[in-house]
Amino acid sequence: xxxxxxxxxxxxxxxxxxxxxxxDPSQYLDSMRSAAPLVQNITNFxxxxxxxxxxxxxxxxxxxxxxxxxxxxxxxxAQAVTINIGTLDSEWVDCMVLAATAAHDRAIPWVxxxxxxxxxxxxxxxxxxxxxxxxxxxRGNASEILALSGADTRGRGADTTDGVDAAEGAARDLAxxxxxxxAVTGAVDFVTDGxxxxxxxxxxxxxxxxxxxxxxxxxxxxAFAAAGPGFGSTVAALAYYGAAxxxxxxxxxxxxxxxPAFLDALYAMTGAxxxxxxxxxxx
Numbered sequence: 001x002x003x004x005x006x007x008x009x010x011x012x013x014x015x016x017x018x019x020x021x022x023x024d025p026s027q028y029l030d031s032m033r034s035a036a037p038l039v040q041n042i043t044n045f046x047x048x049x050x051x052x053x054x055x056x057x058x059x060x061x062x063x064x065x066x067x068x069x070x071x072x073x074x075x076x077x078a079q080a081v082t083i084n085i086g087t088l089d090s091e092w093v094d095c096m097v098l099a100a101t102a103a104h105d106r107a108i109p110w111v112x113x114x115x116x117x118x119x120x121x122x123x124x125x126x127x128x129x130x131x132x133x134x135x136x137x138x139r140g141n142a143s144e145i146l147a148l149s150g151a152d153t154r155g156r157g158a159d160t161t162d163g164v165d166a167a168e169g170a171a172r173d174l175a176x177x178x179x180x181x182x183a184v185t186g187a188v189d190f191v192t193d194g195x196x197x198x199x200x201x202x203x204x205x206x207x208x209x210x211x212x213x214x215x216x217x218x219x220x221x222x223a224f225a226a227a228g229p230g231f232g233s234t235v236a237a238l239a240y241y242g243a244a245x246x247x248x249x250x251x252x253x254x255x256x257x258x259x260p261a262f263l264d265a266l267y268a269m270t271g272a273x274x275x276x277x278x279x280x281x282x283x
Contacts, residue, residue, distance in 0.1 A: 025278045026271025028228045028236035033059035037079035037226035039219060042066040042096050044086025044115065047215035050259075054216040057266040058240075060223035071095040075102035080226035081110040082218050083135075085117065085126055093126045100133040109136040109225035112180075113218040118147030131178060136230050138174065139183040139218050142167035149174040164190050168283070172197070181230040183221065185214065189238045190283060193231045197283035200235060202242025204249040210259055217241050235280060243277035244269055 038061045041051055048064050055062035065074040068091065075081050081103040083096045103110035112135040117127045127148055140148065142162040149170040164186035171182040175194035184190040189200040207213055217238070224237035247269070248261035269277075 024271075024275045025236035025239045025280070026275045028224050028233050029240055029269075029274055030271045031227040032224050032233075035079070035227045036061055037223050038063060038077065039222045039226065040065050040071075040074050040078040040081045040099065041084070041219050041222070042071065042092070042099055043082065043084035043113075043215055043219070044212075047084060047086060047212035050210075050212040051216040051219040053263055054266065055219050055223055057263040058220055058223060060220075060226075062219065066092060066095050066099075068095050068098065072098040072102040075099045075108075076106065078103075078108065080108060080222040082113065082222040083110065083130060084113040084115055084215050084218055085123055085130075086113075086115040086215060088122055088126060090122075093122075093129070096126070097129055097133070100130055100135070104133045109222065109230065111135060111137045111139060111218055111222045111225065113215060114138065114140050114144045114148050115215070117144050134178065135180045137181045137183065137221055137225055137234055138178065139185060139221055139234075141214070142184050142186055145174065145182060145184050146170050149177075164188055168192075168197075181234050183234050183238065185217065185238065189242070191231065191235050191238065192283070196231055198235050199281045199283045200238040200242060201279035201281070202239050202246060202277065204242075204245045206249055206252075206255060206258055207242075207245045209255045210262075213259075213262075236274075236278075239278040239280055240266075240269065240274055243274055246277065 040063050052062040081099050114127045117123045142164050145167045151170045164184050167184045168190050171184050172192050175182040175192050181193045191198050221237045224233040244265035247265035252258035252261040
């Protein structure tokens, strides 16, 4: 996510973000809040609390459900499912597959966050199984998207050492091959469905310094996807998240005070304010 410009910055040319709604990001934010979607999040231990708070502040209803005995059943009542492979074991992988299968069979949106996918064989195998279940959206940093696409990467665990621009070609290829919308998040976010592409310039450099804020973004993307088409909803979710970060950094001197300020900004931001703050360009 990019550092903010002075002031709200120019409103760059809007992208064609879907057939069901207008181009303005506010349409997706307002639709999500109106629906208050139930989002099942199978995420890592570090991210659970942060993700739940982010979704509640934004206006969605989070659920952290990953047990084998209920993962698939709960996916049957959720409006979206998000799967984050941050803390894995074989039991969790099986539960992720069960939930993703249920989402796929019901044709509800599900989001894959391939955390540190290139680091170990377990992660690579888990991601391969999940990709077969046709995620609606894939969100990761540049190194994760490169690794997931089979390209060379310099990633280090969950940290990226690759720039977003280095992963744009891999993101387009992955989107074409998988049928998913692919979001590469970083200094400037890049979103593509293999045909359309957009960049989102909102955000602040302090955001990667708060634990699990990227993982929580995956949950928010799921909430937006529950209420609108995948490409447009993803672009809007990233703009909203980054714009809230810009608001928070104006009053928070460091990471400790940033998190509550960020949650407040997510809660308070109106659709009209988002349309003014969003910096989205056609890629």
